[in-house]
Amino acid sequence: MQVIEWFGTNFIGLFQAGADQFVEFMTGIVPLLVVLLTFTNALIAFIGEERVTRWVQSMAKYKILRYSLMPMLSVMLLTNPMAYTFGKFVKEEHKPAFYDAIVSFLHPVTGLFPYANAGELFVYLGIANGVAEAGYSLGSLATRYFLAGLVVILMRGLVTEWITKLLIKKQGVPANVTETA
Known part of the structure; x- marks a missing residue:
């Protein structure tokens, strides 16, 4: 009973x-x-939407911006899953690396910008709860996640771009196929 x-x-x-x-x-x-x-x-x-578009297209020309600032802005401004649409500003051969950078930034952004990826918010809040119970600052945790995320997405973007170029060369893909559509 x-x-x-x-x-x-x-x-x-x-x-x-x-x-x-x-x-x-x-x-x-x-x-x-x-x-x-x-x-x-x-x-x-x-x-102005047109100005923002021109600015993003100019950033796509530079590797360091393409795999750091662009993914960061796309996740913060458009949120998940709309962030992937920023890929329209990069060349075809850069799209896999750009996608990798965005996907890798979806968790680190949640501490400072929780609206950007609500699906990851529960994971972050679970970690944050443990950190708070241990007596540490949540602001410090969120900032460190964010900064570490920027470093990780840059590294992943560069490595994935390098791998993509190797595969394109190995498979003999014509140059006109990899141009921006």
Whole structure:
């Protein structure tokens, strides 16, 4: 009899804990996400979409910007999964490396810009909870994740571009196939 009572209490308790977490998100993180997205869209509208497009296309010419600043901005401004659309600004042979850089940045960005990839937010919050319980600063954690993420995406982008060029050369793909569509 006690087992059934314990099971009933704890079974409902599980759902109560989930509901409490949901209410916490609705009063905490959701308003923050809405404000951050509104700011980003207002900034793009203020600058002008055409200007932003020209600026991004000019960045795509340089490796260091193509695999650092471009993925960072695409994830922060367009969020996951729309961030991949920035790939239209890079040449075909750079697209695999650009994609790799974006995918690699989707977790490190969540500490400072949680709206950018909501799917990774739960992973980050789990880690952040442990760090906070240990007495460390969450701001420091978020900043370190972000900076380490920038280094990682640059390295991954450069290595993936190198591998892609090797494969293109090995397979004898004609130059006109790798030009921007």
